[in-house]
Amino acid sequence: MSKPLTIGQVAASSGVSTHTLRYYEQAGLLRPVGRTDAGHRLYxxxxxxxxxxxMRLKATGMPIAGMQAFAALRAEGEATFGARQAMLIEHRDAVLARIAELQTNLAAITDKIEHYEAAEREIASTRHTDNSFVKDSP
Known part of the structure; x- marks a missing residue:
């Protein structure tokens, strides 16, 4: 088994601040972690x-209340597998809908970029063929 980590080590390795780790524990997102004799957290x-x-649930847009509900179900044990699965299916579907929306918006942005690229090529082409922009050499 790996050696338990202090809150500072977890913060450094995960990118989550020590304040956030304490908040997650207080909010019920993390079970109370082990402690040293001096009371320091050990993960x-x-x-x-x-x-x-x-962190993945958060990154994919699950609200804190949803994460708390999921964590509470997890704490109840195996009897809640079905409820947890249902929550994750609902969240997955919301994430997929958000991805589809982002892809639609990205396609519109890409189309606009292509429009500007074509317009710039057309302007550059016009300048090269328009004699008013070309100086005669002596």
Whole structure:
């Protein structure tokens, strides 16, 4: 088993601030983690795996309330597998809809870029063939 990590080590390796890690624990997104005799947090590999999953939910737009509901179901154990699966299916579908919307918007932006590129080529072509822009050499 890997050696438990301190909150500072987890923050450095995950890119999540120590303040955010404490907030996630307080908000119920993370289970209470182990502690040293002095009371310092120690994160296990399982804690890090769960944190990574929470960060993915956040990155894909799941609201904090949704993440809290999912974490609460997780804490209840195996009896909630179906409910958790249903939540993830709903979230996946929302993410796919957002990706489709982004792809539509990206296609419109790409079309506009191509429009400007064609317009610039046309202007450049006109300048090369228009004698009013060409100086005669002596």
């Amino acid at each position: 296990s590999p399982a804690d890090l795996d769960w944190l990574q999953f929470v």
